[in-house]
Amino acid sequence: xxxxxxxLNPEQLAAVTLPEGHALILAGAGSGKTxxxxxxxxxxxxxxxxxxxxxxxxxxxxxxxREMLTRLTAMLAVNPRGMWIGTFHGLCNRMxxxxxxxxxxxxxxxxxxxxxxxxxxxxxxxxxxADEDRFPPRDLQYFIMGKKEEGLRAxxxxxxxxxxxxxxxxxxxxxxxxxxxxVVDFAELLLRSYELLSRNEPLREHYRARFRHVLxxxxxxxxxxxxxxxxxxxxxxxxxxxxxxxxxSIYAFRGANVGNMADFERDYxxxxxxxxxxxxxxxxxxxxxxxxxxxxxxKRLGKNLWTASGAGEPLRVFEAQSxxxxxxxxxEEIRALKREGTRLDQIAVLYRSNAQSRVLEHSLFSASLxxxxxxxxxxxxxxxxxxxxxxxxxxxxxxxxxxxxRVVNFPTRGIGARSVEGLQDAxxxxxxxxxxxxxxxxxxxxxxxxxxxxxxxECAGLTLAEQVELVVARSGLLTHxxxxxxxxxxxxxxxxxxxxxxxxxxxxxxAEAGEDMDPLTAFLTHAALEAGEHQAxxxxxxxxxxxxxxxxxxxxxxxxxSGLEEGLFPHEQSLLDRDGPEEERRLxxxxxxxxxxxxxxxxxQTRMLHGQTRYNLPSRFLDEIPQGLLxxxxxxxxxxxxxxxxxxxxxxxxxxxxxxxFGGAPAGTGGAPxxxxxxxxxxHAKFGAGVIVDAEGQGTDARVQVNFGRQGVKWLxxxxxxxxxx
DNA sequence: CTGAGAATGATTTTT
DNA sequence: TCATTCTCAG
Numbered sequence: 001x002x003x004x005x006x007x008l009n010p011e012q013l014a015a016v017t018l019p020e021g022h023a024l025i026l027a028g029a030g031s032g033k034t035x036x037x038x039x040x041x042x043x044x045x046x047x048x049x050x051x052x053x054x055x056x057x058x059x060x061x062x063x064x065x066r067e068m069l070t071r072l073t074a075m076l077a078v079n080p081r082g083m084w085i086g087t088f089h090g091l092c093n094r095m096x097x098x099x100x101x102x103x104x105x106x107x108x109x110x111x112x113x114x115x116x117x118x119x120x121x122x123x124x125x126x127x128x129x130a131d132e133d134r135f136p137p138r139d140l141q142y143f144i145m146g147k148k149e150e151g152l153r154a155x156x157x158x159x160x161x162x163x164x165x166x167x168x169x170x171x172x173x174x175x176x177x178x179x180x181x182x183v184v185d186f187a188e189l190l191l192r193s194y195e196l197l198s199r200n201e202p203l204r205e206h207y208r209a210r211f212r213h214v215l216x217x218x219x220x221x222x223x224x225x226x227x228x229x230x231x232x233x234x235x236x237x238x239x240x241x242x243x244x245x246x247x248x249s250i251y252a253f254r255g256a257n258v259g260n261m262a263d264f265e266r267d268y269x270x271x272x273x274x275x276x277x278x279x280x281x282x283x284x285x286x287x288x289x290x291x292x293x294x295x296x297x298x299k300r301l302g303k304n305l306w307t308a309s310g311a312g313e314p315l316r317v318f319e320a321q322s323x324x325x326x327x328x329x330x331x332e333e334i335r336a337l338k339r340e341g342t343r344l345d346q347i348a349v350l351y352r353s354n355a356q357s358r359v360l361e362h363s364l365f366s367a368s369l370x371x372x373x374x375x376x377x378x379x380x381x382x383x384x385x386x387x388x389x390x391x392x393x394x395x396x397x398x399x400x401x402x403x404x405x406r407v408v409n410f411p412t413r414g415i416g417a418r419s420v421e422g423l424q425d426a427x428x429x430x431x432x433x434x435x436x437x438x439x440x441x442x443x444x445x446x447x448x449x450x451x452x453x454x455x456x457x458e459c460a461g462l463t464l465a466e467q468v469e470l471v472v473a474r475s476g477l478l479t480h481x482x483x484x485x486x487x488x489x490x491x492x493x494x495x496x497x498x499x500x501x502x503x504x505x506x507x508x509x510x511a512e513a514g515e516d517m518d519p520l521t522a523f524l525t526h527a528a529l530e531a532g533e534h535q536a537x538x539x540x541x542x543x544x545x546x547x548x549x550x551x552x553x554x555x556x557x558x559x560x561x562s563g564l565e566e567g568l569f570p571h572e573q574s575l576l577d578r579d580g581p582e583e584e585r586r587l588x589x590x591x592x593x594x595x596x597x598x599x600x601x602x603x604x605q606t607r608m609l610h611g612q613t614r615y616n617l618p619s620r621f622l623d624e625i626p627q628g629l630l631x632x633x634x635x636x637x638x639x640x641x642x643x644x645x646x647x648x649x650x651x652x653x654x655x656x657x658x659x660x661x662f663g664g665a666p667a668g669t670g671g672a673p674x675x676x677x678x679x680x681x682x683x684h685a686k687f688g689a690g691v692i693v694d695a696e697g698q699g700t701d702a703r704v705q706v707n708f709g710r711q712g713v714k715w716l717x718x719x720x721x722x723x724x725x726x
Numbered sequence: 727c728t729g730a731g732a733a734t735g736a737t738t739t740t741t
Numbered sequence: 742t743c744a745t746t747c748t749c750a751g
Contacts, residue, residue: 088741355736412727414727573737574738587738
């Protein structure tokens with residue numbers, strides 16, 4: 001077993017070889033975090049009396065868990081199978097499957113993903129005759145998820161106001177519905193597992209005795225419940241080893257609590273936090289920029305990245321006339337990079353929101369540059385795949401009303417809304433699930449029930465893949481999509497589902513589900529917990545397009561950080577939140593630290609958003625990077641903001657209609673000299689630099705709306721405000 | 727049940 | 742702008 005400890009730097013080595021006890025590792029971007037985590041496990045196994053069964057390592061994504069397992073397999077002589085390595089959800093699922101009885105769950109409980117959960121919430125609201133307009137299903141879903149992630153059941157939520165009281169009532173009803181139907185949502189996996197451990201002492205002691213070392217990756221992303229789960233599981237004799245980077249905490253909006261890091265330090269009396277600050281990824285200028293930027297955040301544990309490699313190139317900055325102009329420029333730069341020998345899959349274009357990819361895709365398509373967009377629907381989330389899975393779920397778990405309703409009339413078989421409502425009423429009256437009800441008095445649903453019954457019988461003795469194949473064919477899904485114009489892709493996905501089942505059958509089953517679980521339930525669990533790839537075509541040499549969020553954990557030779565405009569990035573919505581601006585800055589930090597050698601920053605004066613032209617100011621983040629690190633490819637905006645002359649109050653002209661041939665830039669036919677023009681840069685004594693975004697009124701009543709970026713968007717009376725052209 | 731047209735609303739996202 | 746979701750006529 002070769003750990004290559006000699007290749008570790010002193011801090012990495014210190015982290016890897018820490019004696020028993022709790023530890024907090026502050027691991028900067030590109031500092032070899034995964035390596036430390038895996039080498040630590042290997043070292044513990046080699047040095048101590050620890051056996052693989054004593055290790056529990058938890059990550060957030062399946063990808064990270066796989067990566068860890070792969071590296072360990074390469075490093076170790078022992079079979080890593082005995083370890084518990086997985087995501088929070090995967091490990092909780094594993095525990096709940098093993099103790100489903102103690103946890104109060106049916107053997108083949110099904111897992112609701114967010115889509116399923118929303119459907120369940122909608123159905124609940126309808127069955128309780130709730131006013132969907134006053135109580136949007138999404139809000140309730142968010143409420144329930146949030147409370148569960150705080151570790152609260154309906155009974156434990158303080159009733160602060162009328163809305164909360166109502167939500168709590170619905171939360172309780174939702175949990176009851178889930179119980180009846182034998183399903184659990186994502187947050188429930190964690191909460192149920194937590195409750196099981198806290199309630200059941202023998203079980204808790206069993207696991208505590210077993211897991212001597214608990215290791216957590218991306219600790220800054222844990223929510224309150226996850227931290228409590230860890231604390232419960234890591235008993236008095238165990239060591240909790242947490243690795244994280246508070247500067248890369250970008251998921252507060254979905255419940256992550258960076259505060260867990262400081263809490264951990266205090267709760268476990270961590271004497272010395274180990275900082276991994278040597279970066280093995282980026283050139284010096286990139287790190288200097290990132291360090292300077294993140295220094296603007298007040299709430300930090302503190303850390304400064306450095307590199308032993310050289311300063312490298314300056315960061316290139318481009319100011320575009322418009323979003324289309326920005327895209328054209330990127331295409332040119334990418335072509336140049338390609339000519340110089342950079343592979344396309346080593347170049348990433350990052351943006352704040354998915355909507356920004358459209359213009360870019362348009363340009364790339366015209367330029368015939370192959371690209372791959374991350375985001376969007378994943379394999380197991382596609383409608384046709386979910387339909388097929390619903391049939392399978394109903395076979396495995398007839399109480400699953402969600403699954404029943406999804407496919408009872410898909411493909412259509414004459415069971416309309418009427419019949420379904422009748423069934424739902426009868427089910428409610430009889431206190432039974434829909435499938436049982438339909439089985440007892442079939443009515444219009446007779447063909448459907450007969451189909452499911454027949455499928456169940458015919459599946460006996462078949463392999464998993466054969467079962468899936470049979471269901472896809474006999475359900476009528478294949479026929480249905482064959483007759484559809486755009487059905488080819490969907491049919492391909494259904495075939496792919498059969499392949500996935502075959503692959504799962506042979507390889508993954510034992511690993512994921514464990515011992516005595518039936519293959520079908522194991523596969524359905526796999527589908528729920530691992531939504532699969534976003535898009536096929538991985539491994540082809542294509543440009544990588546993604547949000548800055550999805551880029552976390554990745555690295556590229558060259559990175560474009562686009563749309564650096566106030567309102568877009570930092571996003572205007574984020575400014576409403578108290579901690580929003582700091583989280584946006586951390587996101588920028590993540591974006592910058594993705595680049596190995598070359599980093600481009602760009603922004604546009606004009607951008608199409610929601611069907612409207614927006615005039616944004618350059619992002620504050622550009623000001624927060626030392627100018628000496630930047631190389632402006634266009635004149636630096638600050639230099640152009642010299643006052644020319646005072647405007648005279650009175651006239652303005654609407655910006656002339658933009659000509660698409662000029663990339664949406666003002667066509668330059670402006671109004672009279674001294675007139676206000678929409679899109680005009682101005683400056684104000686108090687608010688500073690701004691852009692005119694709208695105007696109204698005439699003469700002395702004339703008012704203009706000016707976007708002052710971080711100072712906000714304001715209407716100003718032209719006669720009063722002394723605006724200067726800038 | 728289907729398709730057309732209206733209404734709606736639009737950061738970020740893994741499990 | 743544009744994709745999704747809803748409503749209503751046929």
